[in-house]
Amino acid sequence: MTETFDNTIIEDIVVKLHKFAATQLPNDVSDALKTMYEQETKPTSKAALKTIVDNFTIADETSTPMCQDTGIHIYYVNIGENFPKVIGIEETLRKASVRATKEVPLRPNAVNPIVGGNSGDNTGNYIPFINYDFIPGVDYLEITVFPKGGGSENMCALGMLKPGQGINGIKKFVIDTIINAGGQPCPPGVVGVGIGGGADIALKLAKKQVMRPIGERHPDPEIAKLEEDLLKAINMTGIGAMGLGGDFSTALDVKIEYAHRHPASLPAAVAYQCWAARRSTARIYPDKRVEYLTHKEE
Amino acid sequence: MVEFHFTTPITKEDVQKVKIGDVIYISGTIFTARDEAHERALHLAEKGEKMPIDFEGLAVYHCGPVVRQVGDEWEIVAAGPTTSTRMDLFEDEFIKTFNVNVVIGKGGMGDRTAKAMKEYKAIYTAFVGGAAVVAAKGIKRVKEVHWLDLGTPECLWVLEVDKFGPLIVGIDSNGDSLFKNVALQAQENLGKIGEFLGITF
Numbered sequence: 232m233t234e235t236f237d238n239t240i241i242e243d244i245v246v247k248l249h250k251f252a253a254t255q256l257p258n259d260v261s262d263a264l265k266t267m268y269e270q271e272t273k274p275t276s277k278a279a280l281k282t283i284v285d286n287f288t289i290a291d292e293t294s295t296p297m298c299q300d301t302g303i304h305i306y307y308v309n310i311g312e313n314f315p316k317v318i319g320i321e322e323t324l325r326k327a328s329v330r331a332t333k334e335v336p337l338r339p340n341a342v343n344p345i346v347g348g349n350s351g352d353n354t355g356n357y358i359p360f361i362n363y364d365f366i367p368g369v370d371y372l373e374i375t376v377f378p379k380g381g382g383s384e385n386m387c388a389l390g391m392l393k394p395g396q397g398i399n400g401i402k403k404f405v406i407d408t409i410i411n412a413g414g415q416p417c418p419p420g421v422v423g424v425g426i427g428g429g430a431d432i433a434l435k436l437a438k439k440q441v442m443r444p445i446g447e448r449h450p451d452p453e454i455a456k457l458e459e460d461l462l463k464a465i466n467m468t469g470i471g472a473m474g475l476g477g478d479f480s481t482a483l484d485v486k487i488e489y490a491h492r493h494p495a496s497l498p499a500a501v502a503y504q505c506w507a508a509r510r511s512t513a514r515i516y517p518d519k520r521v522e523y524l525t526h527k528e529e
Numbered sequence: 530m531v532e533f534h535f536t537t538p539i540t541k542e543d544v545q546k547v548k549i550g551d552v553i554y555i556s557g558t559i560f561t562a563r564d565e566a567h568e569r570a571l572h573l574a575e576k577g578e579k580m581p582i583d584f585e586g587l588a589v590y591h592c593g594p595v596v597r598q599v600g601d602e603w604e605i606v607a608a609g610p611t612t613s614t615r616m617d618l619f620e621d622e623f624i625k626t627f628n629v630n631v632v633i634g635k636g637g638m639g640d641r642t643a644k645a646m647k648e649y650k651a652i653y654t655a656f657v658g659g660a661a662v663v664a665a666k667g668i669k670r671v672k673e674v675h676w677l678d679l680g681t682p683e684c685l686w687v688l689e690v691d692k693f694g695p696l697i698v699g700i701d702s703n704g705d706s707l708f709k710n711v712a713l714q715a716q717e718n719l720g721k722i723g724e725f726l727g728i729t730f
Contacts (some may be wrong), residue, residue: 275530406726474636476711
């Protein structure tokens with residue numbers, strides 16, 4: 232296929248995805264938070280959950296960012312192998328970040344770590360960060376906007392465990408990480424766990440997990456059971472919403488993925504996503520048709 | 530869980546009425562300060578320089594807002610709290626130097642700050658992290674802005690607020706900490722968690 236796809240269409244769609252992500256939680260997240268508010272019995276956590284539900288409801292109604300930390304910009308781009316050729320996707324996504332920063336508006340969150348200074352438009356060295364994957368046998372281009380907040384990111388952890396510590400060592404590492412984080416990553420959030428591969432691979436898998444819909448279980452029954460057990464265990468800590476003490480509101484879900492490991496290594500990574508578990512995805516087809524997977528178009 | 534409504538200036542007598550787990554709402558004037566504004570304020574005070582506003586009796590808010598400039602006016606779009614533990618480095622000196630009796634943030638603060646709160650009679654209150662829209666509702670207008678050279682998230686926003694909250698009292702003027710109690714409880718819960726997961730901690 233030699234025809235090239237019109238990038239201005241992609242840019243407009245991505246700006247819209249930013250608006251969706253910043254102002255409306257996907258239904259699976261908002262429903263889970265509402266249910267949690269109903270269930271929680273401790274008054275401090277219940278009060279916090281009430282504020283959270285009020286907050287995302289008003290944000291949605293008024294098209295306002297639900298959190299002042301509108302995140303660092305991360306994109307996941309899944310390129311269908313049968314989608315027309317796209318030239319300059321990186322430039323298009325950078326332009327979309329700059330435009331969304333002005334138009335939504337979003338907080339400028341790209342700071343130079345060496346000499347200091349905020350770029351002011353959410354772009355900089357390697358930022359936005361773009362993850363690319365090729366999807367065989369499909370003809371669409373799928374783009375996910377994943378704005379990642381700093382407070383929850385600061386509580387992510389990597390453990391290079393000894394293989395002898397095994398699955399029990401991983402369970403312990405996850406629980407210790409959550410207890411150490413306490414209220415700081417804005418619970419109740421989504422806990423992503425990546426196991427194996429290597430240091431970078433475990434973290435990458437962990438981070439990707441927090442985008443899976445709440446309640447969805449891993450297809451492998453062994454992993455699904457581990458997800459359920461760790462979720463239950465995390466909620467037994469009593470940390471609660473915003474670390475204010477709660478019996479049912481420390482985590483919305485736990486998601487796990489693994490890669491095969493080197494015989495000498497057992498990397499375990501925990502990625503944390505706050506209650507404002509924002510993500511938005513669109514599929515773009517060769518005929519320019521757009522399908523929004525996480526949000527409804529007004 | 531008792532509810533209090535305070536109007537600035539908030540005195541040391543006012544804050545001694547509340548206990549951890551209570552809820553307060555603030556009307557009057559608050560100002561934002563994150564890492565860099567704390568550092569600059571203390572640095573200037575050390576050199577004997579005056580602050581751009583008198584902080585005494587106001588509440589300091591750990592917040593880097595999303596703002597919009599409309600003509601000459603600044604508008605607060607979203608203004609939830611940022612993680613407070615980063616300010617543990619400065620807060621004891623800050624409370625002592627400026628007579629700020631109420632700190633607003635999220636996630637709790639450490640022993641060093643709790644000790645200072647007991648000594649100088651101040652409280653730490655938690656606004657729900659990320660609840661930026663509810664926060665912005667309580668903010669009536671931007672009164673002043675200073676130190677814009679630090680960037681809009683880090684500079685000093687002076688805000689007029691009305692029933693700003695709910696703020697859950699996390700550290701009271703006795704130095705008791707709700708967050709510390711929750712952390713201790715979590716440690717205690719490790720026994721039953723280990724039993725459930727078939728591991729030992």
